Amino acid sequence: MKQIDVAIIGGGASGLTAAIAAARRGAKTVIIEHMDRVGKKLLTTGNGKCNYTNEAQGIPYYRGENPAFVMSVFRQFGFSDTVAFFREMGIEPKVKNGYYYPASGQASSVLDVLRMEAAFWDVEIWTSCELKDLQRQDGCFVLSTSRKVIEAKSVLFATGLLAAPKTGSDGSALPYIEKLGHRIIDIVPALVQLQGKQSFFKTLAGIRAEILIKIYIEGVEAGRESGELQFTDFGISGIPVFQLSRFATRALGQKKEVWAVLDFLPQLHAKEAQRLLERRFYEYAHGKRAGEAMIGLFHKKLSEVLLKEAGIDLQLPAECVSARQLRRLSEQIKRFRVDIIGSKGFSQAQACAGGIDTGEIEGESMMSKLVPGVFFAGEVVDIDGTCGGYNLQWAWSSGQVAGSHAAAYAME
């Protein structure tokens, strides 16, 4: 039986970082990866450019049952440690509005340097290797894999959850984690497009608009975001939708009613929006029809849908639109309702919400409170970041902390 110090299951962002951290501390480290290569998801990040961190950091950028859990990890390895870690390995940052990308513009550079650093420190990487069994034996762990049986002093799960399962994170390690006694908080897609119920999406598909979006769950506001929304034939997409999606998917999983309210003129108060419409329809309509009076304010197709939803005939002379109809139009513009009935699911999600209950993990070391010698890193833990480099920041930081403590535990 092969004897090692640290066995890391999963060779994604957090697993590779954990392996480097463990090996740098002198631990004999093996990564068990069931895909044919490590870091497949990393290659797809940031549209192939990898937004690997963000200079704005803090608890509000992270979610989960206890988002403050991230702080004990970030205190040990935070944003500036991450930038230095990558710089030392060769990644010069390119910074756009505080968002960090490799100067090469290639996510593959990030993976390359991680792989090279792991190789330098003699991390063994076993790809296309399945975990078949995990047993505790005399203070050690015996891992039966499709390649070899190994005895490890500590085991580190860095297996992700269910987002983009084609890249390897398929939930296959979760039964082992549950068998160790850990509670897995319901896993739902996060950072994902939302599916709308109404029929107008076919008309609006492709249109982008600067909006304020609020998500309501059973009538109570769960969050709001501003930015560019994209309509698709399926529903709504874009960064502000992604940021709120985890609240919607969680609530839908609990069979709750979810809707979004879009404000197409967020810079104007309701009264100002009403006044703007009055000017366009009554003061300088100059013989235009209702549809024409909206030209230049919104995309033409969006105007048509707004007028239709307000019950206004596009062909009606603008001056003939009643004050009541104009109020309804203003209401549609400021409070456009989209009933949310689903999402694009795990296959299209960039992250998952849910995972291992942080109440069962020591924040200082990322070690299990239930089974000493078991460690966790990355998305498998009930922490999800917002868009902007926060999920990778969590993967690097938790990987670093878990890897170094797993090594220290193994070599005690």
Ligand SMILES: Cc1cc2nc3c(=O)[nH]c(=O)nc-3n(C[C@H](O)[C@H](O)[C@H](O)COP(=O)(O)OP(=O)(O)OC[C@H]3O[C@@H](n4cnc5c(N)ncnc54)[C@H](O)[C@@H]3O)c2cc1C
């Ligand atoms: C399209 C896309 C774009 C993204 N862009 C960004 C971005 O720009 N910035 C950002 O911060 N975040 C981004 N993310 C999110 C980010 O990539 C993830 O949060 C992060 O990679 C999670 O790292 P991880 O190590 O926890 O898990 P993963 O990267 O999912 O790695 C888990 C690894 O474990 C392996 N594994 C799973 N189960 C087993 C098993 N039973 N046995 C052996 N191996 C196993 C998997 O094959 C995989 O290699 C993006 C995600 C996607 C899908």
